[in-house]
Amino acid sequence: MFGGDEVQITPGMQRYIDRNNAYLAERDRYIREVVKKWKFDTIAVHGLYSVQDAIEDYQGAIIEPVFMSSSQAYRDSDEMAAALAYLIPTWCYSRIANPSTYYYEWTLALLESYGFDGETSCCSTSSGMAAIMTAVQPFLVHKRHHVHEPRNFVATAQCYGGTFQQFKVRLMEERDIECRWVTDPTNLDEWASKIDDNTRFLYGELPSNPQLGFFDVAAVADLAHSHNLPLICDSTVATPALLRPICHGADIVVQSATKSMTSSGFGICGALIARKNLVCCIDNDDLKKDFALYVKYLPNRDYGPNLHPMQAIMTLNDLRTLRSKMDLMSRNTLKVAEFLEQHPAVERVDYLGLPNHPLHELASKYLWLVDAEQDELYGRPVNRYGHLMSFCVQGGPLAARSLFDGLERIWRATDLGRIKSVATIPAISTHLQQGEAGRELAHIPPNLVRLCVGGEHPDDIIADLDQALRKVATKTVVGVAGAR
Numbered sequence: 001m002f003g004g005d006e007v008q009i010t011p012g013m014q015r016y017i018d019r020n021n022a023y024l025a026e027r028d029r030y031i032r033e034v035v036k037k038w039k040f041d042t043i044a045v046h047g048l049y050s051v052q053d054a055i056e057d058y059q060g061a062i063i064e065p066v067f068m069s070s071s072q073a074y075r076d077s078d079e080m081a082a083a084l085a086y087l088i089p090t091w092c093y094s095r096i097a098n099p100s101t102y103y104y105e106w107t108l109a110l111l112e113s114y115g116f117d118g119e120t121s122c123c124s125t126s127s128g129m130a131a132i133m134t135a136v137q138p139f140l141v142h143k144r145h146h147v148h149e150p151r152n153f154v155a156t157a158q159c160y161g162g163t164f165q166q167f168k169v170r171l172m173e174e175r176d177i178e179c180r181w182v183t184d185p186t187n188l189d190e191w192a193s194k195i196d197d198n199t200r201f202l203y204g205e206l207p208s209n210p211q212l213g214f215f216d217v218a219a220v221a222d223l224a225h226s227h228n229l230p231l232i233c234d235s236t237v238a239t240p241a242l243l244r245p246i247c248h249g250a251d252i253v254v255q256s257a258t259k260s261m262t263s264s265g266f267g268i269c270g271a272l273i274a275r276k277n278l279v280c281c282i283d284n285d286d287l288k289k290d291f292a293l294y295v296k297y298l299p300n301r302d303y304g305p306n307l308h309p310m311q312a313i314m315t316l317n318d319l320r321t322l323r324s325k326m327d328l329m330s331r332n333t334l335k336v337a338e339f340l341e342q343h344p345a346v347e348r349v350d351y352l353g354l355p356n357h358p359l360h361e362l363a364s365k366y367l368w369l370v371d372a373e374q375d376e377l378y379g380r381p382v383n384r385y386g387h388l389m390s391f392c393v394q395g396g397p398l399a400a401r402s403l404f405d406g407l408e409r410i411w412r413a414t415d416l417g418r419i420k421s422v423a424t425i426p427a428i429s430t431h432l433q434q435g436e437a438g439r440e441l442a443h444i445p446p447n448l449v450r451l452c453v454g455g456e457h458p459d460d461i462i463a464d465l466d467q468a469l470r471k472v473a474t475k476t477v478v479g480v481a482g483a484r
């Protein structure tokens with residue numbers, strides 16, 4: 001059993017255990033023989049919620065029900081005892097589990113492992129930041145009780161501003177856990193040089209927000225495993241429609257499902273997906289065997305960063321069309337990036353889909369629209385690079401602000417992943433707190449605008465940028481009036 005003391009199993013408890021084992025065996029068969037054979041879109045649409053589930057348990061509801069209930073009632077003390085000892089599947093209390101989050105978790109576990117022939121599981125969290133905390137904390141425990149040991153981990157410096165703060169302030173400054181930043185994650189030697197006997201895991205964000213850093217996942221995973229360490233990847237910007245790091249050797253994926261997965265923008269939501277039997281140097285069999293279930297049943301039960309069932313179903317609903325949305329928004333973004341690239345008021349454009357981007361070739365090795373070869377539109381593998389891009393405006397930070405203020409259709413917000421185009425200036429928003437030195441480390445200049453292109457027609461987004469850039473030109477006299 002999971003954690004805690006051995007429990008006395010009564011004959012009544014045993015009956016519940018047997019019945020549930022039969023249920024679990026049938027579920028495994030259904031996953032193996034039915035769901036795992038589906039295409040990505042079918043999994044995204046149905047997940048594990050079947051007609052049979054609906055008819056037998058949920059009055060035929062074709063959409064997964066929202067279980068707005070704090071807790072679950074049990075038939076008798078035997079069932080309660082078996083459930084609370086985690087001897088049977090249970091949801092018991094919504095801080096631990098809930099039927100709505102269950103369907104959300106299974107869809108994500110299956111999407112992240114699409115094309116992977118091992119098993120994965122998922123733990124839902126209240127946000128992307130909670131997913132990151134949930135993923136890293138179990139590796140930072142003291143291996144021996146009451147003995148203070150130096151601990152470190154190695155992470156890409158180009159990462160989301162919140163991640164930078166969690167690692168630098170909460171872990172390094174407040175807990176004395178050293179984060180060793182990798183400044184060029186394409187350099188395997190730099191990763192290797194930062195690992196020592198006290199390293200607990202490797203962490204990488206790809207593509208990174210906002211600067212689109214990238215690295216060779218398979219090579220970094222091999223490096224991690226050669227030191228008996230897990231690789232944790234933040235794959236928020238790609239989503240499983242474009243990249244599934246677990247298929248390339250990563251052990252754990254964290255997702256800010258808030259972003260492209262909940263493209264409607266209905267709320268904050270996160271998830272952690274892990275392969276079973278992961279590589280790590282922590283002596284804890286439950287943790288190694290099924291990391292996501294372990295964190296869900298034990299640490300997160302005790303810390304409580306759980307997801308609300310209402311949000312789980314709203315995100316699940318957005319997820320059903322993830323592949324086609326990522327395709328559409330990626331294509332729109334490429335058009336916008338091509339427009340900006342030739343614009344004289346733009347200093348540089350960073351988009352992995354542009355052939356002259358220094359990481360284009362590496363990214364093209366990994367970023368593929370899932371199932372494009374099965375799509376009648378394409379019938380062959382196609383690269384797609386997501387809908388996050390950034391660009392620097394000629395004329396410095398004031399020119400960047402002037403462009404930003406001139407936008408009429410594109411929203412000004414610290415947000416991304418939306419079906420609506422949204423722009424941000426990271427230096428004054430998402431990456432404000434890490435200060436100038438931290439921004440320099442992460443390559444974030446003050447005139448950088450992050451743009452996430454949505455599902456609008458790209459011509460309308462280009463027109464908005466064009467008129468805003470014209471206003472900058474007349475204001476800052478950089479001599480680009482009439483550009484284009």
Ligand SMILES: *Cc1c(COP(=O)(O)O)cnc(C)c1O
Pocket residue numbers: 127128129130160162163205208209234236237256257258259268269270
């Ligand atoms: C937004 C974001 C996060 C944090 O997610 P929240 O859901 O906002 O907590 C983590 N990583 C990346 C790459 C992000 O863009």
